[in-house]
Amino acid sequence: MDDKPAIEVPETLGEEIGGAGKAYFDDVVIDNILDALLELSAAVWTYHDRVNVLETVLAEKGIEVSDAIEAHVPSAEEIARREKERMALVDRVFGAFLRRPTPRGPAPLAQQPSTGDDT
Amino acid sequence: MNRGMIGVTPRPTTLADESYLEFITSFRRLAIQQMFPKVAEHGEIRLAQAMESGALEAEDGHVPLTEIQRIFGENPVTPTFQRFVRTQQEMMWRRTRESFLRDADTLMAWMEEAAAKAPERLHIEPGFTPPEYTRREIHCQPGGYTDDPLGGAVYHYGTKVFYEGFNDQDELHAELVERATPPADGKVARVLDIGCSIGQATTLLKDRFPDAEVWGLDVGEPMIRYAHARALDHGKEVHFKQALAEDTGFESDSFDLVLSYIVFHEVPVQKMREILAETYRVLRPGGSFTIYEFPSNDKGQVSASTRFLVDYDSRNNCEPYSPDFVAADFRGIIAEAGFEVADGPGLSNDFLQSIVATKPA
Numbered sequence: 461m462d463d464k465p466a467i468e469v470p471e472t473l474g475e476e477i478g479g480a481g482k483a484y485f486d487d488v489v490i491d492n493i494l495d496a497l498l499e500l501s502a503a504v505w506t507y508h509d510r511v512n513v514l515e516t517v518l519a520e521k522g523i524e525v526s527d528a529i530e531a532h533v534p535s536a537e538e539i540a541r542r543e544k545e546r547m548a549l550v551d552r553v554f555g556a557f558l559r560r561p562t563p564r565g566p567a568p569l570a571q572q573p574s575t576g577d578d579t
Numbered sequence: 580m581n582r583g584m585i586g587v588t589p590r591p592t593t594l595a596d597e598s599y600l601e602f603i604t605s606f607r608r609l610a611i612q613q614m615f616p617k618v619a620e621h622g623e624i625r626l627a628q629a630m631e632s633g634a635l636e637a638e639d640g641h642v643p644l645t646e647i648q649r650i651f652g653e654n655p656v657t658p659t660f661q662r663f664v665r666t667q668q669e670m671m672w673r674r675t676r677e678s679f680l681r682d683a684d685t686l687m688a689w690m691e692e693a694a695a696k697a698p699e700r701l702h703i704e705p706g707f708t709p710p711e712y713t714r715r716e717i718h719c720q721p722g723g724y725t726d727d728p729l730g731g732a733v734y735h736y737g738t739k740v741f742y743e744g745f746n747d748q749d750e751l752h753a754e755l756v757e758r759a760t761p762p763a764d765g766k767v768a769r770v771l772d773i774g775c776s777i778g779q780a781t782t783l784l785k786d787r788f789p790d791a792e793v794w795g796l797d798v799g800e801p802m803i804r805y806a807h808a809r810a811l812d813h814g815k816e817v818h819f820k821q822a823l824a825e826d827t828g829f830e831s832d833s834f835d836l837v838l839s840y841i842v843f844h845e846v847p848v849q850k851m852r853e854i855l856a857e858t859y860r861v862l863r864p865g866g867s868f869t870i871y872e873f874p875s876n877d878k879g880q881v882s883a884s885t886r887f888l889v890d891y892d893s894r895n896n897c898e899p900y901s902p903d904f905v906a907a908d909f910r911g912i913i914a915e916a917g918f919e920v921a922d923g924p925g926l927s928n929d930f931l932q933s934i935v936a937t938k939p940a
Binding site for chain 1: 582583585593594595598599601602603605606608609658659661662663665666667668669670672673676680683687691716719720721722726727728729744895897
């Protein structure tokens, strides 16, 4: 497998996801904050996950930590445990958006007045 | 680094990539399963209130899409949902491609090795150029299905995230194949999977019909090469061909069963007609065509919230042809091609319609 493949693989691709991207709010700062929040959360999870694996691997092996982490294959039980923890983090960070999905707060939609400025 | 597989799913090339993408999977689950129902609930209630008060009137029994957009957009959860879904999709593709690009040489060599080992089952015409309409970055995948040599690997992991972890072991494709309707006479000697992408259903069709000659067809060479190498790894003797579904190059009356999974909403309506005519041509009399597809709304079949979602998806997830598909009389167009059209067995994903089109014997 030393030979370079015959088909060239471009380093970068993707007109759709490149550039300034799309905005959904009148104030683009809100779009930016939400993007940052997502990336922050992904980073928090990624570091947390690495520690998870590190601890698991250390317990199992105790040596060659870096290589061992990359080579680790989770068991079905471990996958389930990590998924549960991950979902809990998602719920914690983004629960606010579910808690206050409307400008009037958590009151049931059906009980809200049908007229008036609710924007 | 090649970190191997979990079952039939390849792993990203670093643990950090895998963790990041698993986070996206969990987040996507929250956005789609928990947040969209809030968008839908609020919008449907507001729409009903506007209709009841007379502030909004249906035109020919339909609420105009612009009104649905306006009313749904009044709630800030709507742009929040839109922001989140777009961002997670961009994050997913960016990281998935970054991850597999690290291992590009190995991946390319793996596909080339497979091509050398079983060339009789990989059918790529030198000089074939995908027409412009197929070269869209569908679902925002970088390079789409045609222009990224790593597209098969990127698609495979990207769709694992898209399916929120519920198709890690091809469970969804197993259901598609299990519920595919064979011809009434039961004779299945030759099977075709059109728009097969990486051949997940194609190989499972071979499992279901082990004595049949099974073909997967797709316009994307990266998809076909990945599908072929993957099938070889799995020990499945199936053929993969790069061609247009509207111009397959197969002989007339040469297949007993054809399957398509969410293909038609990815092509213009005129191409849909051509694909149906071509499928009719290659099916033998009495042959059956199983179609799983986006919903149709030509007779106002779907809810306002589904219309809102499909419209959003079209404009924000690079589905350029889906609005015209959804508005078209899909079943009528299938019938115009000569097929007898009936409902097929339902799927767990009830968003999709299931149709069986039979070429009269």
